[in-house]
Amino acid sequence: MGIPVNEKVSVSTGDAPEKKPKTRFRSFQLGIWEVVLPVSPGWDLGLVTLPTASELLDYLSIYGLLFRLFGDIYALAPRQFVLFTIFEFAQSFEGSINLYLNSQILDAISSHLKGEAVVRSLIVRSLASRVLLALMLGWLRKNCERDNQVLKDRVKFFFMEKSMHTLLTLDPTTAEDPDVKSKMGNASFQYDNEVWSSFEAIIRMATALLKSFSQIALAFALIRQHASAPVFFALCVLQPLLGIFGYDELWGKTHIIFCINKAYERLAALHGFAYSDRYRVDRLSDGVAEFIEREFKKSREELGDVSTEDANREWSNRQSFVVGSFYGLMNDFPMIYFALRILFSPKGITFSSLAISQEAASSIQWTIYMLTYDSKSLARQLSSVKNVYARFEIQNKMKDGVLTYPRVLDESVKESTGMELEFRNVSFKYPGTTKPVLEDLSFKIKPGQMVVIVGVNGSGKSSTIKLFNRLYDPTEGEILVDGLPLTAYKLKDVRRAMAILRQDHDSYPLSLRLNVALGAPEREMPSDEEIQEALKAGGADTFVEKLPKKADTVLDPVKLSSVYFEGEALEEMNTMVEEREKITDVSGGESQRLAAARVFMRLNSGGIRFLAADEPTSALDPEGEFALFSRLRQERGGKTVVFITHRFGHLTKYADLILVMKDGRLVESGNHIELVEKDGEYKRLHDVQAQAFLPTTDS
Ligand SMILES: Nc1ncnc2c1ncn2[C@@H]1O[C@H](COP(=O)(O)OP(=O)(O)OP(=O)(O)O)[C@@H](O)[C@H]1O
Structure with missing residues (x-):
């Protein structure tokens, strides 16, 4: 076992040096590679x-x-x-x-x-x-x-x-x-x-x-x-x-092997750029192809005759012939x-x-x-x-509550009027971060109210929604639901009573039918009619109807085929695999409509007392946006409804309460008329939107 040349020994500091024992590393150069190995506390005998x-x-x-x-x-x-x-x-x-x-x-x-x-x-x-x-x-x-x-x-x-x-x-x-x-x-x-x-x-x-x-x-x-x-x-x-x-x-x-030769790295990057399908269009535009070839030649010359043998082989070559x-x-x-x-x-x-x-x-x-x-x-x-x-053995950090929700103590009150939600001096930091994204937030939403939260990007609107259904707990302060701490309820019960259309929704790698059915997971598989109804309410029925397999389309099928191509059958076999595992592309707006359909499925399944929609229309055309908001507003009966949107023109005039957020704080609250009169942040945001529709004064 030879001691490598150019050997350096370093000590890792790690993320939490006080908790973890420090590891010593030795590193040295082998051709175009730098090899880093931890120095083992045991006795290194080569193979063992x-x-x-x-x-x-x-x-x-x-x-x-x-x-x-x-x-x-x-x-x-x-x-x-x-x-x-x-x-x-x-x-x-x-x-x-x-x-x-x-x-x-x-x-x-x-x-x-x-x-x-x-x-x-x-x-x-x-x-x-x-x-x-x-x-x-x-x-x-x-x-x-x-x-x-x-x-x-x-x-x-x-x-x-x-x-x-x-x-x-x-x-x-x-x-x-x-x-x-x-x-x-x-x-x-x-x-x-x-x-x-x-x-x-x-x-x-x-x-x-x-x-x-x-x-x-x-x-x-x-x-x-x-x-x-x-x-x-x-x-x-x-x-x-x-x-x-x-x-x-x-x-x-x-061990880790790093490449330390810049010319070799550039060669690899140019090679990747030339072969990747992703850049095909870019490569054909503006003489990019010639540039790649020229740069490849230049980098090759720069590399010279330095060995590009892989590090494992370079390592073995160090052993003396004796x-x-x-x-x-x-x-x-x-x-x-x-x-x-x-x-x-x-x-x-x-x-x-x-x-x-x-x-x-x-x-x-x-x-x-x-x-x-x-x-x-x-x-x-x-x-x-x-x-x-x-x-x-992993235990959730979030402790579950014991109370059932809803607390139907009075048998005469059968009809839901919606959930009451109150934030009391709530502050919140995401785990592993130091900066609070919500600070000292206090507001009360009465049962059945329609609330719109507005604010610029990053003001904390989506983070607030994440606290509603206990995806996270506040770092300080308390959230009350129907007068009792949110933490006192069984998580499952509270979440079951909520329907949330999230901003960062995604389509699931399942059939479109299952994508919608998952809105009501407690139920057996909904009927075709129910799926259609939800798709229609979400505005997704038209695009789903156009797909060859309709609601049975799987957008991104799991790839389980394995193929070995050889000889003449290659092309047909390629086509067979592509047909089976074809990815169906949907636009951002269509995917948003599908997520909305899932939420309508949930709303139709009953028992929902709280509906939140976090920018559900960001990718929709104006017509689609108006239709979706109208349908969501129709769902208000017996529910508390919270909307987050940047284009709030459709909504704020109907809102019982508008919460205006800025830098994680609640800066204003009230209804549309009150806030316009106040001439503050809400009025500013409102005027920016209204401005776009005013006749221009430019000549
Ligand atoms: N998972 C996360 N971990 C750490 N920080 C996060 C996380 N999610 C959001 N943040 C940060 O929290 C702050 C508030 O983000 P949030 O998404 O709540 O704002 P928002 O008002 O909804 O913004 P937008 O209008 O762009 O959707 C931002 O600074 C954001 O970068």
Whole structure:
């Protein structure tokens, strides 16, 4: 292991230096790359790093998890679990049985070569046993396949469902916590089965160990009469053992590789620009293509003959040829030893002892390699299992209330008049930020009122709406709903009584029908008529009608196809994939109409006492905007309604209350007439809009 040139050692400060132990890094230059590696507190042996005491303790706690893991998997499919484990362990004896049978055949061949009598039945029995064993294991393997698949899928979906449940119930503050984020990880639907991979790796390691030990034990039993056997074994394991100390590859280590050659970076960027579909139109305009070619040539010249070999290979190239040759020669030590024995002391060496020793020794070599390679990945996989289980323990930071909502204490009051909402000196900062986005906000919205919140960009309007349904809790102050603290109610109940059309709405990667049906998630699938009604109310019916699959269109289908193209069928196959996985583009306005349809579905499902619409018309044409506002206003009956809009001309004249926000504060409140008379922020915003419609005085 050579010490790299240009090595620098640095210490990371991290985000919270007082909490995390500081990591030391070493960095050095390899060709056009800078490689940064953490300096491990353990003893770095090249291929493996011996763990520190605290890491050892950590491993022990991880191994405690195995009982839970095995218990859970057993409970999911007891029969399949038992079959899988028995089969895997049974396979580990295959090697030793074969070794034993081989030794019998080799002994017979050896006797034959020495001109001694051969026991034919022994050879036949050994050969037949080998064939029988291969057939039996093949048959078992085939029959276990289905059971293994069942076990694997049950494990996959069990942990997937549990992880999804955690994810779906996280409040935004908890979800944004870096620790929670790292526990949740990035899941891929098709390939993510980390728990199964870990389980398989554990079993694989255990069976490999068993296999090697049984082979070694048998080999010793078979050749123990030869004094040379222990020396021979020692030579066989020398190579892999020394390999642990001397093997020095970059890929097995934690590292970052940065490119530090500006010309190479520019070449990569220009190449990306030339190949990306995204810039096709730009490339064709204004002579951009020639510019790219010219710059590419210039950067190529600037790069010169500097090696652009990847960093992993550059790393390996550093090893001296003497060390490399020595490791190569170590592979042949056993053979060299036998050759020398034949030259100087041939007594006791037989043909079969040589072959059996060689076979057992290669098994030891393989086990050592496997243990060194797999132990690292096993530790990683076990810590990912630990992560999976830690996910299920994540507690939401936001505490749920206990009161049901609505509080129908008086049975005579059946009809809802809407929700009463009061902010008392509310201030709010987003988690992880220092600047309050809302400051000392106090207002009261009476049941059934129609309220419009106005203010310039960034004044805090959307943040206020996020506090209404407890996406976040205020950092200071209190919000009351129907006279009681919002935090006292069951979150689910309060959210169920609200319909919110958010500004940053999105279309879901599901069919348009489901996009709308999700407005009323408690219900069974709504009928076609109900979906149509909601689409119509949201103004989305016309564009949905024009789509070939109408409400069954999936805007952005999940890509599960995998294709390998070769030869003439290429074009047709391309078309087949495109047809199946075609993305249906909708405009911003159409997507907004779809979100509105979802909210109408929610309103139609009943029980809604509060409706908020945060700039629901920003992408709509004026006609669409007017129609949507009119339909939303019609929904007022029995509800408190809050609108946020920059184009408030349609609305403020109907509003019972207008809240004017600026820099996170409430600067004015009242109705349209009162606020115009006040001649303040509202009047200013109002006049800017009115100005656009006045005749221009320019000549
Ligand atoms: N998730 C977030 N994390 C941190 N800061 C945020 C977050 N969302 C909004 N902000 C900040 O909070 C402030 C108020 O934003 P908010 O969206 O509430 O304003 P707004 O009045 O609705 O603006 P607009 O009219 O542009 O929609 C802004 O400075 C914004 O950058």
